[in-house]
Amino acid sequence: MRARADALWPDTGWPDALGVALAALAGLPSLAYGYGRDQALFHYVAREWLGGRWPYVDVFDLKPPGIYVAYFPSALLGDAFWPARVVDLCAVLITGALAGRLTDRPG
Known part of the structure; x- marks a missing residue:
């Protein structure tokens, strides 16, 4: 039973999981x-891009196009501000989880 529990929740992973939960x-x-x-600008450009307008042609901002792609879910859910905040919170949590995994020592 202990081996199965270790496989599901390894000893090295619980601090990372706790950190992500506290950050959330x-x-x-x-x-x-x-x-x-x-967030307002990213949401606006993503919404316009989804509406058929092109970044850097019809709508201009100096950011790389990936940020607008990240805001597509927010733009698809309408003009409410909470979807943009959910996108931001998820980005923070994913970044924190990846940082925790990348700094784990093997063994």
Whole structure:
């Protein structure tokens, strides 16, 4: 039984999981915030791109196109601000989880 539990929840992974859970908990209040300057612009360009307009031609910003792709789910859900905040929170949690995994020592 212990081997199965170790396979599902290895000893080295619980601090990472706890960190991600605490970060998610700390980030929950941000879902009620309105658009920040960056989020509003990214959402707008993503919405316009999905509507058939092209970044850097019809809508201009200096950011690389990947940021607008990240905001597609937010733009698809309408003009409410919370989807953009969910996208941001997920990006923070994924980045934190990846950083935890990359800094794990083998063995």
